[in-house]
Amino acid sequence: MSKFKKKKNSEVPAVNTASLPDIVFMLLFFFMVATVMRDDELQIENQLPQANQVEKLAEKKKVVTIYIGKPSPNFTKQYGVTEVIQLGDKISPITDVRTYVDTKRNAMDEDVKDEMMVSLKVDQNSQIGILTDVKQELREAMALKISYTSVEGDPLRNLKN
Amino acid sequence: MARRSAPEVNAGSMADIAFLLLIFFLVTTTIEVDSGIASKLPPPLPPETKPPLIKEKNIFQVVVNAENRLLVEDADMEIGDLTDAAVKFLDNGGGTLPQNSCSYCRGDKDPESSDNPKKAVISLVNDRQTSYKMYLAVTNELVRAYSILRDREAKRLYNETFSSMTNRFAEWPATEKENNPEYDELEERIKKVQELFPRNLSEAEPQNRE
Numbered sequence: 001m002s003k004f005k006k007k008k009n010s011e012v013p014a015v016n017t018a019s020l021p022d023i024v025f026m027l028l029f030f031f032m033v034a035t036v037m038r039d040d041e042l043q044i045e046n047q048l049p050q051a052n053q054v055e056k057l058a059e060k061k062k063v064v065t066i067y068i069g070k071p072s073p074n075f076t077k078q079y080g081v082t083e084v085i086q087l088g089d090k091i092s093p094i095t096d097v098r099t100y101v102d103t104k105r106n107a108m109d110e111d112v113k114d115e116m117m118v119s120l121k122v123d124q125n126s127q128i129g130i131l132t133d134v135k136q137e138l139r140e141a142m143a144l145k146i147s148y149t150s151v152e153g154d155p156l157r158n159l160k161n
Numbered sequence: 162m163a164r165r166s167a168p169e170v171n172a173g174s175m176a177d178i179a180f181l182l183l184i185f186f187l188v189t190t191t192i193e194v195d196s197g198i199a200s201k202l203p204p205p206l207p208p209e210t211k212p213p214l215i216k217e218k219n220i221f222q223v224v225v226n227a228e229n230r231l232l233v234e235d236a237d238m239e240i241g242d243l244t245d246a247a248v249k250f251l252d253n254g255g256g257t258l259p260q261n262s263c264s265y266c267r268g269d270k271d272p273e274s275s276d277n278p279k280k281a282v283i284s285l286v287n288d289r290q291t292s293y294k295m296y297l298a299v300t301n302e303l304v305r306a307y308s309i310l311r312d313r314e315a316k317r318l319y320n321e322t323f324s325s326m327t328n329r330f331a332e333w334p335a336t337e338k339e340n341n342p343e344y345d346e347l348e349e350r351i352k353k354v355q356e357l358f359p360r361n362l363s364e365a366e367p368q369n370r371e
Contacts, residue, residue: 021172024179031186036193049294053304054196056331119197122293129289131296139205147197148297155298156240159229 040089043079044069049124050153057147058117064104064143066097068130069123083126085134094130097137105143117145124158198300200362219275221250221283225299227290240298247306251278251358265314265357278310282361303362310358315350323354 046069057063067086071079075091084091087100105116118138122131138146223243224232231238233246254266256276263277275281283303287296308324315323330347338344 017176021175021179024176024183028179028183028186031183031190034192035186035190048194049297051198051297051301053198053301053308055199055327057195057197117199121194124292124294124297126293127290128287128293128296131293132287132289135202139202142204144202144204145199146202147199148300149194149197150297151194152196155294155301158294159240159298 040065040067040086042067042072042086043075043089043091044071044084044086044123045125046121046123047125048121049150049155049158051148051150051155052152054150054152055147057119057149058115061108062112062115063117063119064101065119065121065149066100066134067121068134069126083123083130085130094133094137097134098141101138101141101143115145116143117147118143119147119149121149198297198304200300215280215282216276218255218273219280219282221247221275221281222286223283223299223303224286225288225291225295227288229292229295231299240295240302243299243302244306244309247283247303248309250275250283251281251306251310253281254278256280265317278358279356282363284363284365286365300362304360307358307360307362311354314357315354318354319350323351326351326354 044067046067068083069086070081070083071091079091085094085097086092087096092100101118105113108116120131120134122128135146138144222232222234226232231240231243233243238246249268251268252266253268253271253274254263254277255268255270255272255274256262257272261276261280266277268274285299285303311323315321315326319326326347330351333344333347
């Protein structure tokens with residue numbers, strides 16, 4: 001009996017961690033590839049609603065983004081608590097929308113100017129009054145292709161909470 | 162000279178470095194949403210334009226009020242029933258005269274409802290205080306009504322759903338577009354189905370009702 005007992009090592013052998021860096025690198029590369037750096041620092045709350053009739057947005061160079069939502073807690077002192085428009089990385093008045101779209105359009109390549117699309121990223125809890133004003137401005141600016149950017153999902157689930 | 166093997170570099174801290182980078186990317190990553198409901202705004206109108214004459218029965222009136230309640234054709238409605246009601250309206254085909262009858266409609270042919278899908282207009286009126294999620298849900302349901310009907314017609318004519326056709330069209334490799342009869346045919350087919358059920362979704366300016 002004692003012969004067998006001697007052979008057994010009572011301590012559990014340490015797990016070999018030599019392949020841990022490989023696993024971590026794999027994850028790292030995934031995130032590096034999947035990451036898109038945000039162009040605009042958001043100063044407003046912007047939680048997008050869900051919809052299921054979505055289409056893919058055009059290429060990035062053809063898209064102009066307009067954000068609408070309530071100012072984030074840090075900015076309520078400056079901008080109040082009702083919905084505001086964010087163009088680029090600053091909160092702007094409605095009158096700037098037309099200029100902003102025109103400037104963006106002029107900066108585009110000649111061949112994609114006609115295909116410009118305006119992506120409206122509107123917070124799901126905001127009221128649509130301001131969105132309507134923006135749409136009127138876009139009509140005046142002849143930026144007629146728009147997209148209500150939304151996450152793919154069930155729209156009825158938005159309404160439940 | 163005695164040959165000496167180079168000492169091995171200790172790679173034990175490699176994992177730590179990689180973890181550090183990983184955590185940095187994890188924290189900074191925001192996966193951008195790149196999908197949305199596409200829509201087209203009407204071009205600005207010259208000041209003294211008269212609205213086109215549309216028969217009352219060809220208009221499907223959808224009103225959303227400030228409390229996010231839905232009023233469809235003067236009756237209260239839950240949003241879950243909206244798509245079916247819109248499909249029924251668009252697909253009615255009640256026109257009796259030869260110039261406005263609808264050969265492909267499968268609806269009830271109710272003379273009180275729309276003549277044909279080309280004339281049928283869905284009018285959406287919102288309050289300024291309607292919440293965006295309700296607005297988007299209603300728009301989504303109305304767009305879904307059009308998609309259902311287009312899918313059906315595309316299936317009947319070409320044995321392929323409309324959504325699959327548009328997907329194929331969008332993902333066509335850019336190098337094979339020129340002088341490709343298959344590509345042109347697909348484009349033609351999509352146009353045809355769109356003409357059968359044009360998306361006549363009109364939005365009035367929102368109003369604040371007293």
